[in-house]
Amino acid sequence: MAVPHDDELAATQTEGYKIGQSKxxxxxxxxxxxxxxxxxxxxxxxxxxxxxGGQKRIVPKTIFLTSPTRSQDIIIDLTQSPDALAKLKKEPVTIKEGVEYSVGITFVVENEIVSGLRFLQVVKRAGVTVDKTEAMLGSVCASSGFASEESPTGMLARSGSYAVRTRIIDDDGNKWLDDFEWSFKLGKEW
Structure with a gap:
């Protein structure tokens, strides 16, 4: 049975965990x-x-891919216009097959501390979920977070592209980056 679209990026809940008093x-x-x-x-x-002053707020700045096999990071600027961001879904980023890489996000925290910030990401190929990442970034004033991955190899892995949905959410259920969609494809070279 397929997982509903909204539940794929739901943060896991730790049994017995209680959110502390906000200060x-x-x-x-x-x-x-x-x-x-x-x-x-x-x-x-x-x-x-x-x-x-004002309400707490997270301002996502970039999603980046970094690898020891690449001299420069691949950076997706989240401050671009909505039209430019929409193109990222149709124009995949190329990732070299079989390499270890990390996906990270940079953001700015404004006004107050945000508790329990999490980075969630679902990767699909041909409509089937092939990877789900959840990284706890913690309670932050300003930071960036990372999640390490290894790209698949082989001709089948290189054919077609992978659809990615990314979300940043906190303990209060605020979605600071809500279902940002982009894509990547695998290649023999970066």
């Missing part, structure tokens, strides 16, 4: 004011108590 950046910065080393550590994380 603002200002509240966290105000804790333990007398501990100088803790205050320096908080400042290194961006917990200075100064916020831009």
């Amino acid at each position: 603002t950046v200002a509240e966290l910065a105000a804790l333990d004011q007398e501990d100088e080393s803790l205050q320096r550590w908080k400042a290194s994380l961006g917990l200075t108590g100064r916020t831009g």
Whole structure:
């Protein structure tokens, strides 16, 4: 039986896990004011108590593929126009067969801490799911995340393209990148 479209990118739930009480950046910065080393550590994380005001927000910037077998990363700029992003579904990125590569995402966190941020990705070929990745990015002020993969090999793997759907979601169920679709194909070379 096929998995419904919406459930494929649903984040897994850990039994017994309870979301903690949400605190603002200002509240966290105000804790333990007398501990100088803790205050320096908080400042290194961006917990200075100064916020831009407003609601917490994640702004996705790029999805990138990096590999030790490639001199430069392949970068998909998520800040492009909707028309340019739509082309990525029809114009696949080429990945060399049989190599190890990592898929990563860069983003900016605005105003407040986002807890339980996750990167989810489903890869399909001819409508059949061939891979699902879920990477916990954690509770962040600003960051990027990675998920390591290995590309398949062989003539059958190289024929056709793979459809990819990517999502970033947090513990509160906010979808910060919702079902971004792109594609890739496998080749003998990058």
